[in-house]
Amino acid sequence: MEITAYILIGIGLFISSMSVVGLMRFPDIYTRLHAATKTSTFGSIFIVAGIILRNFVHTDNASIIIMVHAMLALLVIIFTNPISAHAIARASLLSGIKPFGVKINEFEDQQKKLNKENRL
Amino acid sequence: MQDLLIVTALVISILILFMVVRIAFSKNVPERIVALDTINTIVIVLMIVLGEYTRKALYIDIGIVYGIISFIGTLYIARYLREEKTK
Numbered sequence: 166m167e168i169t170a171y172i173l174i175g176i177g178l179f180i181s182s183m184s185v186v187g188l189m190r191f192p193d194i195y196t197r198l199h200a201a202t203k204t205s206t207f208g209s210i211f212i213v214a215g216i217i218l219r220n221f222v223h224t225d226n227a228s229i230i231i232m233v234h235a236m237l238a239l240l241v242i243i244f245t246n247p248i249s250a251h252a253i254a255r256a257s258l259l260s261g262i263k264p265f266g267v268k269i270n271e272f273e274d275q276q277k278k279l280n281k282e283n284r285l
Numbered sequence: 286m287q288d289l290l291i292v293t294a295l296v297i298s299i300l301i302l303f304m305v306v307r308i309a310f311s312k313n314v315p316e317r318i319v320a321l322d323t324i325n326t327i328v329i330v331l332m333i334v335l336g337e338y339t340r341k342a343l344y345i346d347i348g349i350v351y352g353i354i355s356f357i358g359t360l361y362i363a364r365y366l367r368e369e370k371t372k
Binding site for chain 2: 171174177178181182184185188189193194197198201202205206208209212213216219220227230231234235237238241242245246248249250252253255256257259260262
C-alpha cells in the first residue's frame with residue numbers, strides 16, 4: 166500500500182513537471198493554458214490520491230481527518246481550476262490578443278458584439 | 286519512507302521557482318496570470334504534502350482557503366484585464 170502511494174505521488178510529480186515544461190516552452194497564452202491547466206490539475210489529482218491512499222490503511226483519528234481534508238482540497242482544485250482557466254482565456258481573447266501565428270481573426274464579430282454588451 | 290515526502294515538497298518548490306522565472310520573463314499580462322494560476326494550484330498541493338509530513342490537518346485547511354481566495358483573485362484579474370482594454 167505504501168509503495169503504491171509513492172508510485173502515485175511520483176506519477177503526479179512527473180505530470181506537474183510536464184506542465185511546467187509546457188509553460189516554459191510554448192509560444193503564446195492559449196497553448197500555455199492548454200499545457201498548464203489540464204496537466205497541473207491531473208498531477209495534483211495523482212499526488213493527493215497517493216496521500217489519501219497512504220492514510221487509507223490506518224484507522225486512527227488523525228489519519229481519517231487528514232484523508233477527509235485532502236479530499237476536500239482536491240474537490241476545491243477540481244472545481245476552481247477549469248473555471249479560472251476559462252475566465253483567463255475569455256478575457257484575453259476579448260481584450261484582443263491573437264493566437265500565435267494567426268493572420269485572420271475568426272472571432273472578430275463575436276468579440277465586437279460581446280464588447281458592446283459589456284459583460285464578461 | 287517519511288523522507289520521500291520532504292523530497293516531494295522540495296521538487297514542488299523547485300517547480301514554483303521555475304514559475305516565478307516565467308512570471309518575470311513574459312511579454313504581457315495574461316501570460317503572467319497563467320503562470321500565477323499554476324503557482325496557486327501547486328501551492329495547494331504543497332500544503333497537502335506538508336500536512337501529511339507533519340501529520341497536522343491545519344496545513345490542509347490553509348490550502349483549501351488559499352485555493353478559494355486565489356480563485357476569486359484570478360477571476361477579478363481576468364475581469365480587470367477585459368474592462369481595461371475596451372475603454
